[in-house]
Amino acid sequence: MTSLASYVTFLEKYLRPSFSKHTGHDLTTRMKLLETETVYAFMDIGPIARGHCLVIPKYHAEKLTDLPDDQMADILPTCKKLARATGATDYNILQNNGRPAHQVVDHVHFHVIPKPQGSSSEAGLVIGWPTQKELSQDDIKASYEEIKSKL
Template sequence: MASQAACIFCKIIKGDIPSFKLYESEKILAFLDINPLSRGHALVIPKFHGEKLVDIPDDQLQEILPVVKKLVVASGAENYNVLQNNGRIAHQEVDHVHFHMIPKPSTEEGLGIGWPQQKTDMEKLKALFAEIKAKMQHKINTRIAVTSKKSQRIRGRYYHQMPSP
């Protein structure tokens, strides 16, 4: 993993490396890819440094897809891919989360991918479904419990500070 100081995207964010900025806010940056797969190939990155999607706080991700959508509209792309890779074997080349918006104007230009589908055993798929769903529900319940406790503390402080009627 590249340190934040060595990260090429962090250097672009800081302005140490020039880029063709298309959009910038407090939390994200969008710019043209200098090694495009097609005309209009752009990258959208959170300013928060993290190698993989799970390393980025949710609030740092909220603007990304709306900006990708604006890039699609601005580029005029009718066909396009939105791509986000995590890890070397998944073809991630820069250790900073980034989303590609790659116009696909023809079969020769843009992203070329294969989709090697695998046969599945429905019983194994059913077991996997139950496992993932339970883990997701646990995460959601944990987050709700933490958020609920936080809001109770905040409400408690607020009500204690209110003057009596």
């Protein structure tokens, strides 16, 4: 989608309904930070840290696994540029897929969330990482073999 007409169609058909439905704000009122042929980056309307922004593909896909590989090339380089531009030395790149994984907007998007320098571990995104104690080494090996066989 490179032409203005296709971009307007993209905004009207996918982004406004997806993001506006959940935020109550029209995407076009957001602060655009960066745009490439395949991605659009803008400030998050409900930031959890100063500088919290989003990177979204222009191609509509609900989950990352629905996004064609040729539409992914600009995503992480854009996240990297934004992380640098925030000035944060510590940050999170977050991407959720599906309601149980806390995806609220039905369009692939990546959060760039700066971790404020000198802040407590409670500032910005706070993630707990509890080890699944009920998973034995045999369980881990079985998962490895299952995943490896599908690659």
